[in-house]
Amino acid sequence: MASDPPLVLDIDGTLTRPEGFGIDPRIFDPLLEWDAPVVLATGKAFPYPIALCHFLAIPEIAVAENGGVVYTGEEVTVTADRAAAQAVLEEYREAGYAAGWGGDDTINRWRATEVAINRDQPRDPLEAIAADYGLEVIDTGYAYHVKDPTVTKGQGLLALGEAAGIEVAEAVAVGDSINDVSTFEVVSRSFAVANADADAREAADEVLEETHADGTLAVVERVRASGE
Incomplete structure (x- = not known):
């Protein structure tokens, strides 16, 4: 043991x-x-x-x-589906913002359930869009994570x-x-x-x-x- x-x-x-x-x-x-x-x-x-x-x-x-x-x-x-988080990211981009990781975005490339946004991007519009999809935004000190709150x-x-x-x-x-x-x-x-x-x-x-x-x-x- x-x-x-x-x-x-x-x-x-x-x-x-x-x-x-x-x-x-x-x-x-x-x-x-x-x-x-x-x-x-x-x-x-x-x-x-x-x-x-x-x-x-x-x-x-x-x-x-x-x-x-x-x-x-x-x-x-x-345990979650990335579709809603991806929709949040797309709407966020349409609003004129970005994930903030550069063109290849290796931070999100292999994510299956959420997306991460660089903390140099505006948080308030991200949270507003995420709320429309029933998602939350948490700040880990390294990124804003758009995720299923459950x-x-x-x-x-x-x-x-x-x-x-x-x-x-x-x-x-x-x-x-x-x-x-x-x-x-x-x-x-x-x-x-x-x-x-x-x-x-x-x-x-x-x-x-x-x-x-x-x-x-x-x-x-x-x-x-x-x-x-």
């Missing part, structure tokens, strides 16, 4: 370098050595956490697109746990944003890194002194050392 609890980790702001750009390579060995499931739960499109798992050399287990896509390592479950990371994590036999109620989670609040609500212990937004800080069991990957590494070391 694994001595470590399951670990649920956001990516942006949580596994990134102290300056916030790029994955911090110091996370590789601790996550590889973790002897319980490591779940990457992110707002990024599905291919991103899978690729990161691949390069970390850990099992490919993920909750992507804020709960819109769940992967157990054997089966992909899509879909969350926490729900995706619970579905993953049931399908993959992971004890979510025993898990430890680390995050930094409003989209991690639902994750914090379903795990045993939750930590917000010091760079976290107000929603994540309020929802977490503990706010760390360290930012970004420094905070995540501190949690990993503490939990392993204490056997909690």
Whole structure:
């Protein structure tokens, strides 16, 4: 039986370098050595956490697109339809705005359930259009995500746990944003890194002194050392 609890980790702001750009390579060995499931739960499109798992050399287990896509390592479950979010983006463009990621838009190319808009674009008209389609806009600090309000990371994590036999109620989670609040609500212990937004800080069991990957590494070391 694994001595470590399951670990649920956001990516942006949580596994990134102290300056916030790029994955911090110091996370590789601790996550590889973790002897319980490591779940990457992110707002990024599905291919991103899978690729990161691949390069970390850990099992490919993920909750992507804020709960819109769940992967157990054997089966992909899509919990929302991108059609409405895409319609919001098209109407937003017709109003004279843009997704803001350049011509190729690799941020949205592989999304199955939502769209992400650069935060340098106006939020108010985006929210107004999204509301007409019954969707919400959340600001993760990295993008505005246009998504189904009934879909969350926490729900995706619970579905993953049931399908993959992971004890979510025993898990430890680390995050930094409003989209991690639902994750914090379903795990045993939750930590917000010091760079976290107000929603994540309020929802977490503990706010760390360290930012970004420094905070995540501190949690990993503490939990392993204490056997909690």
